[in-house]
Amino acid sequence: MRDVLFLPATGDSEMVIATDCSGGIGEKANDILFVADNVVAYFAMRVAMMELLSVGATPSAVILSNFTGEKSWQAYMSGIQKVYEELGMNPLPLVGSTETNMMLQQSALGLTVLGTVLKNKKRIKKTPKNAAFAVIGVPLAGEKVLTEQALVAPLSLFKKCLDTPGVFEIVPVGSKGIFYEFQLMLTMNGFDRYNVDCSLPLNESSGPATCFLISYNRTFEQELQALCGRHFHKINIEY
Known part of the structure; x- marks a missing residue:
């Protein structure tokens, strides 16, 4: 299944939950990778929001779990705000908690986005047999996310792809790489045997969803x- 949780809600709608976390990345002396706290929160929020929006859900609230400490709260909020700005949306209601009893030696946070979707509007299992496929962006992880930012698929572009007629499904690519997510998409849509060819490395981590898959109508x-x-990086598929 996709990296979201669907729960029964009222009538014809379902609750949708998407989440992402980060550990050992931040501004503390013992962090494995030094990154500004607002950037850490931005990418965690980016992942959760992309997962939620990609299945057709409307986001309604955010949960912020801050294990880093009180000093990081405003920076984390700043990173979350940047996601709203890039998606062209108003801030969502937010509830959160900060660990203040124990002073951790490394940074850690979790971000969860809640939303709803009508059952008949879910953007899963929507790809027909004659669809075409592409990767938008490049898989990057760790320090490369910062040093090669020009290769990261912009959130604004992700939103435009969501709204473009002819796009059947969108799948953010995470740490398991393009091929894993692509194989999952094809399996969920009933595709059987196939060979895949793409100019990008298919098994490298895409970290905080630096790229995403799309299936689309060939005429578009x-x-x-x-x-x-x-x-845009086309994926060629042979049966």
């Missing part, structure tokens, strides 16, 4: 290539 390919520019 030129429009999508123009929209995504250098971020």
Whole structure:
């Protein structure tokens, strides 16, 4: 299944929960990777929001679990705010908690986004057999996320792809890589045997969803290539 949880809600709708976490990345002396706290929160929020939006859900609230300490709260909030700005949406209601009893030696946080979706509007299992596929962005992880930011698929572009007619499904790519997510997409849509070819490394980690998969109607390919520019990487599939 996709990296979201669907729970029964009222009538024809379902609750949707998406989450992401980070540990050992931040501004503390013992962190494995030194990154500004607002950037850490931005990417965690980016992942959770992309997961939620990609299945057709409307976000409604955010939960912030801050294990780093009180001094990091405002920076984390700043990173979350940047996600709202890039998606062109208003801030969501937020509840959170900060660990103040124990002073951890490394940074850690968790971000969870809640939302709802109508059952008949869920964007899963929507890819037909004659669909085309592409990766938007490049898989990056660790320090490369910061040093090669120009290769990261922008959130604004992700939103445009969501709203583009002809796009069937969108799947954010995480640490298991492009091939894992692509294989999962095809299996969920009933595709059987296939060979995959792409110019990008298929098994490298995409860290905080620096790229995402799309399935689309072939007649929209030129429009999508123009929209995504250098971020567009076609996937060729043979049966």
